[in-house]
Amino acid sequence: MTAPLGVGVLGAGPVTQAIHLPTLARLRDKFRVVSIMDVDKSVANSVAARAGATATTSEDEVLDDPAVDVVAICSPHQFHAAQVEAACAAGKRGILCEKPFAVSRAEATQIASVAGSASVALVVGAMHAYDPAWLNARAKCGELIETAHTIRSTIVLPFNDRFEDWATEVAGRPTPGPRPDTTDPAVRAAMISGMVMGVTIHDLPLIRPFAPRLERVDFADFIAPFGGVISLTASGRYIDLVTYMRPLWRPEWTLDIWGEDCSAHVEFTPSYVHAGSGTAVVRRDGREVHLGPWPSNGYEAEWAELYDQVAGGAAPRYALIDLIDDLTYATDLAEQAAAWLLQGDRA
């Protein structure tokens, strides 16, 4: 039996604490957490202690540690690219990088090039792309790649802390910044861009294969306190993205893909929770096929994917070019939605 892979974690905030450590705790046959880095020493110490790992505030210490086989990059977005490159340069065997794994196509291409030449397995933490409900639904409605005409993502959620607190006990939760002035068009544009890169991005890798060529944003608006409506056209298909985050407890996270002869409806669990997979309904010829739920979610599946690539030499489910294209799709959409909103607010 192969020894579990050693994991080093860069960034020990709520994502690491509520998502990755509980997930890795269920995959002890595959992974053991070796080292945890955070710029806040007390957070690093607290989180490392609960995982039985070494604490550090130094990224280099993690990357230089020979017991670290794979690196989980859970730091703020702007550090992802440099950390992926550093992990590759340090000779690590695999990387799980939280989304977005870069902030531009140029950066993403550079990362993919480095990871490709170093033969490092790279998995982006897009958990819905690994959710068994989605993967099974997709397998049962393959014709929608050709026939889908309308797609809709509906993401209505409470704020993250509600779910973080059920997955773990968060140490050092970041203090919220001042409330932005959402009457300022520039702020609204920045927030809708942030919504795309922080929330909508969960489903964009699922949508992109059905509508890969982003043509235009037809409408965009921000909804306070955090959300928005974006209508877009891509590859001749029509996509509505409705997102609304607010204090109310009730979550609703769905993805619908409609064609003339088939449709798929997927319901996902909220982020952070470990409540098994989503569920799906595929409709065809007047019949419905209900799929799921499965006992584990996309978080486990993405780590299992990394293990299979690193320890088993498995081919990646999503190639590097897919990761680049996913990232570019999101950044382009974020830019266009922000531009549309600015234009609309000026009109």
Add this chain to the structure above:
Amino acid sequence: MSTPMTAAVFGTDEDPVALRPVWASLPLSITEAAAPAQLVAVDGRTADWVADLAAALDSGAAGILLRAPSPGQDPDDIAALAVRAASRSIPVLVESAWATDPAVDAHRDSIAGELPSMALIDVLSTIGAVDPQRPTLPAVALDQLHLLRAIGVEPEQVQLSRWSPNSFTIVASRGPTRLVLSAVIGNCGPSKARVSARGPGSESSLLVFGSSNARPAEAERTDAAGTVRLPSLYESASRAAWRRLHAAAASGAVVDQLTGLAADLRRLATIGPLS
């Protein structure tokens, strides 16, 4: 004890066969008769429904049910008919796919009271591609406006976000509330419409299946304490419409739904391909 009134289809060659089960479910209120009848149905799906409605108002009918009016008519003509109906104290009810569902009427107060505090009102209609009664997308848009009107929402700044032969998205506002009206024709099971009104601390949703049978709408209200499922009502929208028409005609109540219809047609006329 209600007063039985005669009912008939007016102004078209439509066989009343589809209405007989509805009338038969109101045996103490309605009996089928040959025209002229006290209560008449005008088929709004025909090209000449405005003329038919005008003739029905002149026929001596005590009440008129305008069924599924299609868009494309001049709103001013409808408004003029509303004035004529009011001057003769003839109630004219509009039966449309979702607004007529009895749950809309029964739960309006539970839902409408919270609407001013909502940030987003989202209406999504999915129309089965194989539905033999499949409406056109403009008719769906009109039905959505009816539905919103029925729960007390009159959209402002209506604009078409996009349109295709299979779907549309309309955006609008009402004060600080963003409205999204969208529809899809596809392989999506029974036709239905869902209104979701979402606010920071509460939300309401109403899922309505249309007027063809008595499948009950699903109405819910959610706040910090939990979700309340409002009572289900196993009455078809058609039966509810005829029951209301009979009650209005029998009591002499003033019911004007034509003015609202004219306003909705004006809104629709502002958004291009769906007018």
